[in-house]
Amino acid sequence: MRMRPSNFPTIIIAQFVAFFVKKANLFQTVIVSKKVSELRALFKVETHPYFDKHYRFDVPASKKQRKNIGDSSIDILLINVVIPVLFNYGKRIADEVIQERSLEFLKSISWEKNSITKKWKELGMPISSSYDLQALIQLKNEDCSNKKCLTCAIGSAILKPA
DSSP: OOOOGGGOHHHHHHHHHHHHHHOSSHHHHHHHOOSHHHHHHHTOOBOOGGGGSEEETTEEOSSOOOOBOOHHHHHHHIIIIIHHHHHHHHHHTTOHHHHHHHHHHHHHSOOOOSHHHHHHHHTTOOOOSHHHHHHHHHHIIIIITTTOGGGSHHHHHHHSOO
């Protein structure tokens, strides 16, 4: 399987560098953010102009193109890194407001379409946000994948006679 040019390691590194060059006091900014849009704005960075014409070092690209982090990639980063870190920080310092805000952030982000969500949707499971999806992913990974059907309310309801 070939890698998409926007996922080349050099581009990811360039985006990562641009992010840290642009953002000072990142953790403090995340802690005081009140809206998901504020968090998304943190990750809207542009790479150095060199990467407009390159995907790999010293290998010019056939056409010029800006290499920015896409909206869906930012949401995945928020769902899988930023929000869990924020929630755990709130838990660590016993700040329920931060914990609740992190859960509200998760509820306000659309759910990602992937193989797991496709299967849940085929089963008729309602998914309204990433909050729901993360619970279903956890359920799938901990119970379904380990065949713990009888310890799960859904599995028990399906398998036990009425």
